[in-house]
Amino acid sequence: MKPLTDRQQEILNFIERSLLQDGFPPTIAEIADAFGVRSTNSIRGHLQALARKGAIELVPAASRGIRLLKPTPDLDQGLPLVGRVAAGQPILAEEHIERYCRLGPELFDNRADYLLRVQGMSMRDAGILDGDLLAVQRTPEARNGQIVIARIQDEATVKRLRLDSKTRMAFLEPANLDFAIIEVDLQREPLVIEGVVVGVIRSGL
Structure with missing residues:
Protein backbone atom coordinates (compact mmCIF):
# COMPACT_ATOMS: atom_id res chain seq x y z
CA MET A 1 0.00 0.00 0.00
CA LEU A 69 -8.82 -4.29 1.23
CA LYS A 70 -6.80 -5.43 4.25
CA PRO A 71 -9.45 -6.53 6.76
CA THR A 72 -9.40 -5.13 10.25
CA PRO A 73 -7.97 -7.79 12.59
CA ASP A 74 -10.68 -9.75 14.38
CA LEU A 75 -10.19 -9.20 18.09
CA ASP A 76 -11.07 -12.90 18.65
CA GLN A 77 -7.99 -13.72 16.61
CA GLY A 78 -5.89 -11.66 18.98
CA LEU A 79 -4.15 -8.31 19.08
CA PRO A 80 -1.62 -7.53 16.36
CA LEU A 81 1.89 -7.23 17.80
CA VAL A 82 3.74 -4.40 16.06
CA GLY A 83 7.52 -4.36 15.97
CA ARG A 84 9.76 -1.71 14.46
CA VAL A 85 7.76 1.04 12.74
CA ALA A 86 9.28 2.54 9.60
CA ALA A 87 9.29 6.34 9.34
CA GLY A 88 6.30 7.75 7.50
CA GLN A 89 4.37 4.47 7.39
CA PRO A 90 1.15 3.56 9.24
CA ILE A 91 1.81 1.74 12.51
CA LEU A 92 -0.45 -1.16 11.54
CA ALA A 93 1.06 -1.61 8.10
CA GLU A 94 1.17 -5.34 7.34
CA GLU A 95 4.97 -5.45 7.22
CA HIS A 96 5.18 -4.14 10.82
CA ILE A 97 2.97 -6.86 12.35
CA GLU A 98 5.08 -9.62 13.86
CA ARG A 99 2.17 -11.87 14.87
CA TYR A 100 -1.12 -11.91 16.79
CA CYS A 101 -1.35 -12.44 20.56
CA ARG A 102 -4.49 -13.76 22.24
CA LEU A 103 -4.93 -11.91 25.52
CA GLY A 104 -7.92 -11.76 27.85
CA PRO A 105 -9.75 -8.39 27.81
CA GLU A 106 -9.66 -8.36 31.61
CA LEU A 107 -5.94 -7.55 31.46
CA PHE A 108 -6.65 -3.89 30.66
CA ASP A 109 -9.04 -1.29 32.06
CA ASN A 110 -9.78 0.03 28.56
CA ARG A 111 -10.01 -1.77 25.23
CA ALA A 112 -6.67 -2.39 23.52
CA ASP A 113 -6.49 -2.49 19.72
CA TYR A 114 -2.87 -3.53 19.25
CA LEU A 115 0.40 -4.24 21.04
CA LEU A 116 3.51 -2.18 20.33
CA ARG A 117 7.01 -3.41 21.15
CA VAL A 118 8.99 -0.71 22.98
CA GLN A 119 12.40 0.28 21.67
CA GLY A 120 14.71 2.25 23.96
CA MET A 121 14.60 3.47 27.55
CA SER A 122 13.08 6.95 27.20
CA MET A 123 10.08 5.95 29.39
CA ARG A 124 12.08 3.96 31.96
CA ASP A 125 10.88 5.91 35.00
CA ALA A 126 7.26 5.27 34.01
CA GLY A 127 7.95 1.55 34.23
CA ILE A 128 8.18 1.10 30.45
CA LEU A 129 11.39 -0.68 29.48
CA ASP A 130 13.11 -1.67 26.26
CA GLY A 131 11.39 -4.76 24.84
CA ASP A 132 8.15 -4.34 26.82
CA LEU A 133 4.81 -4.55 25.05
CA LEU A 134 2.43 -1.62 25.25
CA ALA A 135 -1.30 -2.24 24.93
CA VAL A 136 -2.59 0.65 22.85
CA GLN A 137 -6.11 1.91 22.18
CA ARG A 138 -6.35 3.58 18.79
CA THR A 139 -7.66 7.13 19.01
CA PRO A 140 -6.76 10.44 17.31
CA GLU A 141 -7.28 12.34 20.59
CA ALA A 142 -5.63 12.27 24.02
CA ARG A 143 -5.85 14.15 27.30
CA ASN A 144 -3.15 16.01 29.18
CA GLY A 145 -0.91 13.62 31.06
CA GLN A 146 -1.72 10.48 29.08
CA ILE A 147 1.06 8.33 27.68
CA VAL A 148 0.54 8.31 23.94
CA ILE A 149 1.87 6.93 20.70
CA ALA A 150 2.51 10.11 18.72
CA ARG A 151 3.78 10.67 15.22
CA ILE A 152 6.01 13.68 14.78
CA GLN A 153 8.05 14.37 11.64
CA ASP A 154 7.17 10.89 10.29
CA GLU A 155 8.52 9.13 13.41
CA ALA A 156 6.35 7.28 15.92
CA THR A 157 7.33 7.78 19.56
CA VAL A 158 6.01 6.84 23.02
CA LYS A 159 5.85 9.83 25.37
CA ARG A 160 3.66 11.54 27.97
CA LEU A 161 1.55 14.29 26.39
CA ARG A 162 1.36 17.80 27.84
CA LEU A 163 -0.69 20.49 26.12
CA ASP A 164 -0.56 24.25 26.59
CA SER A 165 -3.76 25.69 25.11
CA LYS A 166 -2.60 29.30 25.51
CA THR A 167 0.56 28.95 23.45
CA ARG A 168 -0.77 26.14 21.23
CA MET A 169 2.26 24.08 22.13
CA ALA A 170 2.42 20.34 22.75
CA PHE A 171 5.18 18.71 24.77
CA LEU A 172 6.09 15.05 24.43
CA GLU A 173 7.82 14.27 27.71
CA PRO A 174 10.14 11.31 28.30
CA ALA A 175 10.30 9.60 31.68
CA ASN A 176 14.07 9.55 31.73
CA LEU A 177 16.29 12.59 32.37
CA ASP A 178 18.75 11.38 29.74
CA PHE A 179 16.23 12.27 27.03
CA ALA A 180 15.02 15.71 25.92
CA ILE A 181 11.41 16.89 25.80
CA ILE A 182 10.06 17.15 22.25
CA GLU A 183 8.32 20.49 21.69
CA VAL A 184 5.73 20.82 18.94
CA ASP A 185 4.29 24.16 17.81
CA LEU A 186 0.81 23.07 16.76
CA GLN A 187 0.37 26.21 14.67
CA ARG A 188 3.29 25.25 12.47
CA GLU A 189 3.46 21.48 12.38
CA PRO A 190 0.97 18.65 12.90
CA LEU A 191 1.06 16.23 15.80
CA VAL A 192 -0.74 12.99 15.02
CA ILE A 193 -1.92 10.90 17.96
CA GLU A 194 -1.94 7.23 16.98
CA GLY A 195 -3.31 5.98 20.30
CA VAL A 196 -3.10 6.00 24.10
CA VAL A 197 -1.37 3.41 26.25
CA VAL A 198 -3.81 1.33 28.31
CA GLY A 199 -1.42 -1.28 29.68
CA VAL A 200 2.14 -2.59 29.83
CA ILE A 201 3.23 -6.20 29.49
CA ARG A 202 6.75 -7.12 30.59
CA SER A 203 8.73 -8.57 27.69
CA GLY A 204 8.51 -12.29 27.19
CA LEU A 205 5.69 -12.80 24.70
Missing part, protein backbone atom coordinates in the same frame (compact mmCIF):
# COMPACT_ATOMS: atom_id res chain seq x y z
CA LYS A 2 1.30 3.46 -0.89
CA PRO A 3 2.10 5.85 2.03
CA LEU A 4 -0.87 7.80 3.36
CA THR A 5 -1.11 11.43 4.43
CA ASP A 6 -1.87 12.10 8.10
CA ARG A 7 -5.52 12.92 7.33
CA GLN A 8 -5.94 9.84 5.14
CA GLN A 9 -4.54 7.67 7.95
CA GLU A 10 -6.90 9.28 10.48
CA ILE A 11 -9.89 8.56 8.23
CA LEU A 12 -8.72 4.99 7.66
CA ASN A 13 -8.35 4.56 11.45
CA PHE A 14 -11.91 5.85 11.90
CA ILE A 15 -13.25 3.39 9.33
CA GLU A 16 -11.44 0.50 11.04
CA ARG A 17 -12.77 1.53 14.48
CA SER A 18 -16.32 1.72 13.10
CA LEU A 19 -15.99 -1.78 11.67
CA LEU A 20 -14.67 -3.13 14.98
CA GLN A 21 -17.23 -1.36 17.16
CA ASP A 22 -20.34 -1.39 14.95
CA GLY A 23 -19.72 -4.21 12.51
CA PHE A 24 -20.21 -1.99 9.45
CA PRO A 25 -18.40 0.96 7.82
CA PRO A 26 -19.44 4.58 8.39
CA THR A 27 -21.28 6.72 5.87
CA ILE A 28 -19.51 9.69 4.29
CA ALA A 29 -21.74 11.99 6.37
CA GLU A 30 -20.70 10.19 9.57
CA ILE A 31 -17.02 10.58 8.68
CA ALA A 32 -17.53 14.29 7.96
CA ASP A 33 -19.35 14.74 11.27
CA ALA A 34 -16.61 12.91 13.19
CA PHE A 35 -13.95 15.21 11.77
CA GLY A 36 -15.98 18.41 12.04
CA VAL A 37 -16.17 18.91 8.28
CA ARG A 38 -19.28 20.60 6.86
CA SER A 39 -18.85 19.56 3.25
CA THR A 40 -18.71 15.89 2.35
CA ASN A 41 -16.77 16.67 -0.86
CA SER A 42 -13.41 16.77 0.94
CA ILE A 43 -14.19 13.45 2.63
CA ARG A 44 -15.05 11.94 -0.75
CA GLY A 45 -11.69 13.19 -2.03
CA HIS A 46 -9.83 11.50 0.83
CA LEU A 47 -11.75 8.26 0.29
CA GLN A 48 -10.96 8.30 -3.42
CA ALA A 49 -7.28 8.82 -2.56
CA LEU A 50 -7.42 5.88 -0.12
CA ALA A 51 -8.94 3.77 -2.88
CA ARG A 52 -6.20 4.78 -5.36
CA LYS A 53 -3.54 3.88 -2.78
CA GLY A 54 -5.03 0.43 -2.25
CA ALA A 55 -6.31 0.87 1.31
CA ILE A 56 -10.03 0.60 0.57
CA GLU A 57 -12.49 -0.21 -2.19
CA LEU A 58 -15.45 2.08 -2.84
CA VAL A 59 -18.71 0.31 -3.72
CA PRO A 60 -20.86 2.47 -6.04
CA ALA A 61 -24.42 3.44 -5.03
CA ALA A 62 -24.10 2.15 -1.46
CA SER A 63 -24.51 4.44 1.54
CA ARG A 64 -21.91 2.44 3.46
CA GLY A 65 -19.96 1.46 0.38
CA ILE A 66 -16.48 1.26 1.91
CA ARG A 67 -14.62 -2.03 2.00
CA LEU A 68 -11.18 -2.48 3.57
Whole structure:
Protein backbone atom coordinates (compact mmCIF):
# COMPACT_ATOMS: atom_id res chain seq x y z
CA MET A 1 0.00 0.00 0.00
CA LYS A 2 1.30 3.46 -0.89
CA PRO A 3 2.10 5.85 2.03
CA LEU A 4 -0.87 7.80 3.36
CA THR A 5 -1.11 11.43 4.43
CA ASP A 6 -1.87 12.10 8.10
CA ARG A 7 -5.52 12.92 7.33
CA GLN A 8 -5.94 9.84 5.14
CA GLN A 9 -4.54 7.67 7.95
CA GLU A 10 -6.90 9.28 10.48
CA ILE A 11 -9.89 8.56 8.23
CA LEU A 12 -8.72 4.99 7.66
CA ASN A 13 -8.35 4.56 11.45
CA PHE A 14 -11.91 5.85 11.90
CA ILE A 15 -13.25 3.39 9.33
CA GLU A 16 -11.44 0.50 11.04
CA ARG A 17 -12.77 1.53 14.48
CA SER A 18 -16.32 1.72 13.10
CA LEU A 19 -15.99 -1.78 11.67
CA LEU A 20 -14.67 -3.13 14.98
CA GLN A 21 -17.23 -1.36 17.16
CA ASP A 22 -20.34 -1.39 14.95
CA GLY A 23 -19.72 -4.21 12.51
CA PHE A 24 -20.21 -1.99 9.45
CA PRO A 25 -18.40 0.96 7.82
CA PRO A 26 -19.44 4.58 8.39
CA THR A 27 -21.28 6.72 5.87
CA ILE A 28 -19.51 9.69 4.29
CA ALA A 29 -21.74 11.99 6.37
CA GLU A 30 -20.70 10.19 9.57
CA ILE A 31 -17.02 10.58 8.68
CA ALA A 32 -17.53 14.29 7.96
CA ASP A 33 -19.35 14.74 11.27
CA ALA A 34 -16.61 12.91 13.19
CA PHE A 35 -13.95 15.21 11.77
CA GLY A 36 -15.98 18.41 12.04
CA VAL A 37 -16.17 18.91 8.28
CA ARG A 38 -19.28 20.60 6.86
CA SER A 39 -18.85 19.56 3.25
CA THR A 40 -18.71 15.89 2.35
CA ASN A 41 -16.77 16.67 -0.86
CA SER A 42 -13.41 16.77 0.94
CA ILE A 43 -14.19 13.45 2.63
CA ARG A 44 -15.05 11.94 -0.75
CA GLY A 45 -11.69 13.19 -2.03
CA HIS A 46 -9.83 11.50 0.83
CA LEU A 47 -11.75 8.26 0.29
CA GLN A 48 -10.96 8.30 -3.42
CA ALA A 49 -7.28 8.82 -2.56
CA LEU A 50 -7.42 5.88 -0.12
CA ALA A 51 -8.94 3.77 -2.88
CA ARG A 52 -6.20 4.78 -5.36
CA LYS A 53 -3.54 3.88 -2.78
CA GLY A 54 -5.03 0.43 -2.25
CA ALA A 55 -6.31 0.87 1.31
CA ILE A 56 -10.03 0.60 0.57
CA GLU A 57 -12.49 -0.21 -2.19
CA LEU A 58 -15.45 2.08 -2.84
CA VAL A 59 -18.71 0.31 -3.72
CA PRO A 60 -20.86 2.47 -6.04
CA ALA A 61 -24.42 3.44 -5.03
CA ALA A 62 -24.10 2.15 -1.46
CA SER A 63 -24.51 4.44 1.54
CA ARG A 64 -21.91 2.44 3.46
CA GLY A 65 -19.96 1.46 0.38
CA ILE A 66 -16.48 1.26 1.91
CA ARG A 67 -14.62 -2.03 2.00
CA LEU A 68 -11.18 -2.48 3.57
CA LEU A 69 -8.82 -4.29 1.23
CA LYS A 70 -6.80 -5.43 4.25
CA PRO A 71 -9.45 -6.53 6.76
CA THR A 72 -9.40 -5.13 10.25
CA PRO A 73 -7.97 -7.79 12.59
CA ASP A 74 -10.68 -9.75 14.38
CA LEU A 75 -10.19 -9.20 18.09
CA ASP A 76 -11.07 -12.90 18.65
CA GLN A 77 -7.99 -13.72 16.61
CA GLY A 78 -5.89 -11.66 18.98
CA LEU A 79 -4.15 -8.31 19.08
CA PRO A 80 -1.62 -7.53 16.36
CA LEU A 81 1.89 -7.23 17.80
CA VAL A 82 3.74 -4.40 16.06
CA GLY A 83 7.52 -4.36 15.97
CA ARG A 84 9.76 -1.71 14.46
CA VAL A 85 7.76 1.04 12.74
CA ALA A 86 9.28 2.54 9.60
CA ALA A 87 9.29 6.34 9.34
CA GLY A 88 6.30 7.75 7.50
CA GLN A 89 4.37 4.47 7.39
CA PRO A 90 1.15 3.56 9.24
CA ILE A 91 1.81 1.74 12.51
CA LEU A 92 -0.45 -1.16 11.54
CA ALA A 93 1.06 -1.61 8.10
CA GLU A 94 1.17 -5.34 7.34
CA GLU A 95 4.97 -5.45 7.22
CA HIS A 96 5.18 -4.14 10.82
CA ILE A 97 2.97 -6.86 12.35
CA GLU A 98 5.08 -9.62 13.86
CA ARG A 99 2.17 -11.87 14.87
CA TYR A 100 -1.12 -11.91 16.79
CA CYS A 101 -1.35 -12.44 20.56
CA ARG A 102 -4.49 -13.76 22.24
CA LEU A 103 -4.93 -11.91 25.52
CA GLY A 104 -7.92 -11.76 27.85
CA PRO A 105 -9.75 -8.39 27.81
CA GLU A 106 -9.66 -8.36 31.61
CA LEU A 107 -5.94 -7.55 31.46
CA PHE A 108 -6.65 -3.89 30.66
CA ASP A 109 -9.04 -1.29 32.06
CA ASN A 110 -9.78 0.03 28.56
CA ARG A 111 -10.01 -1.77 25.23
CA ALA A 112 -6.67 -2.39 23.52
CA ASP A 113 -6.49 -2.49 19.72
CA TYR A 114 -2.87 -3.53 19.25
CA LEU A 115 0.40 -4.24 21.04
CA LEU A 116 3.51 -2.18 20.33
CA ARG A 117 7.01 -3.41 21.15
CA VAL A 118 8.99 -0.71 22.98
CA GLN A 119 12.40 0.28 21.67
CA GLY A 120 14.71 2.25 23.96
CA MET A 121 14.60 3.47 27.55
CA SER A 122 13.08 6.95 27.20
CA MET A 123 10.08 5.95 29.39
CA ARG A 124 12.08 3.96 31.96
CA ASP A 125 10.88 5.91 35.00
CA ALA A 126 7.26 5.27 34.01
CA GLY A 127 7.95 1.55 34.23
CA ILE A 128 8.18 1.10 30.45
CA LEU A 129 11.39 -0.68 29.48
CA ASP A 130 13.11 -1.67 26.26
CA GLY A 131 11.39 -4.76 24.84
CA ASP A 132 8.15 -4.34 26.82
CA LEU A 133 4.81 -4.55 25.05
CA LEU A 134 2.43 -1.62 25.25
CA ALA A 135 -1.30 -2.24 24.93
CA VAL A 136 -2.59 0.65 22.85
CA GLN A 137 -6.11 1.91 22.18
CA ARG A 138 -6.35 3.58 18.79
CA THR A 139 -7.66 7.13 19.01
CA PRO A 140 -6.76 10.44 17.31
CA GLU A 141 -7.28 12.34 20.59
CA ALA A 142 -5.63 12.27 24.02
CA ARG A 143 -5.85 14.15 27.30
CA ASN A 144 -3.15 16.01 29.18
CA GLY A 145 -0.91 13.62 31.06
CA GLN A 146 -1.72 10.48 29.08
CA ILE A 147 1.06 8.33 27.68
CA VAL A 148 0.54 8.31 23.94
CA ILE A 149 1.87 6.93 20.70
CA ALA A 150 2.51 10.11 18.72
CA ARG A 151 3.78 10.67 15.22
CA ILE A 152 6.01 13.68 14.78
CA GLN A 153 8.05 14.37 11.64
CA ASP A 154 7.17 10.89 10.29
CA GLU A 155 8.52 9.13 13.41
CA ALA A 156 6.35 7.28 15.92
CA THR A 157 7.33 7.78 19.56
CA VAL A 158 6.01 6.84 23.02
CA LYS A 159 5.85 9.83 25.37
CA ARG A 160 3.66 11.54 27.97
CA LEU A 161 1.55 14.29 26.39
CA ARG A 162 1.36 17.80 27.84
CA LEU A 163 -0.69 20.49 26.12
CA ASP A 164 -0.56 24.25 26.59
CA SER A 165 -3.76 25.69 25.11
CA LYS A 166 -2.60 29.30 25.51
CA THR A 167 0.56 28.95 23.45
CA ARG A 168 -0.77 26.14 21.23
CA MET A 169 2.26 24.08 22.13
CA ALA A 170 2.42 20.34 22.75
CA PHE A 171 5.18 18.71 24.77
CA LEU A 172 6.09 15.05 24.43
CA GLU A 173 7.82 14.27 27.71
CA PRO A 174 10.14 11.31 28.30
CA ALA A 175 10.30 9.60 31.68
CA ASN A 176 14.07 9.55 31.73
CA LEU A 177 16.29 12.59 32.37
CA ASP A 178 18.75 11.38 29.74
CA PHE A 179 16.23 12.27 27.03
CA ALA A 180 15.02 15.71 25.92
CA ILE A 181 11.41 16.89 25.80
CA ILE A 182 10.06 17.15 22.25
CA GLU A 183 8.32 20.49 21.69
CA VAL A 184 5.73 20.82 18.94
CA ASP A 185 4.29 24.16 17.81
CA LEU A 186 0.81 23.07 16.76
CA GLN A 187 0.37 26.21 14.67
CA ARG A 188 3.29 25.25 12.47
CA GLU A 189 3.46 21.48 12.38
CA PRO A 190 0.97 18.65 12.90
CA LEU A 191 1.06 16.23 15.80
CA VAL A 192 -0.74 12.99 15.02
CA ILE A 193 -1.92 10.90 17.96
CA GLU A 194 -1.94 7.23 16.98
CA GLY A 195 -3.31 5.98 20.30
CA VAL A 196 -3.10 6.00 24.10
CA VAL A 197 -1.37 3.41 26.25
CA VAL A 198 -3.81 1.33 28.31
CA GLY A 199 -1.42 -1.28 29.68
CA VAL A 200 2.14 -2.59 29.83
CA ILE A 201 3.23 -6.20 29.49
CA ARG A 202 6.75 -7.12 30.59
CA SER A 203 8.73 -8.57 27.69
CA GLY A 204 8.51 -12.29 27.19
CA LEU A 205 5.69 -12.80 24.70
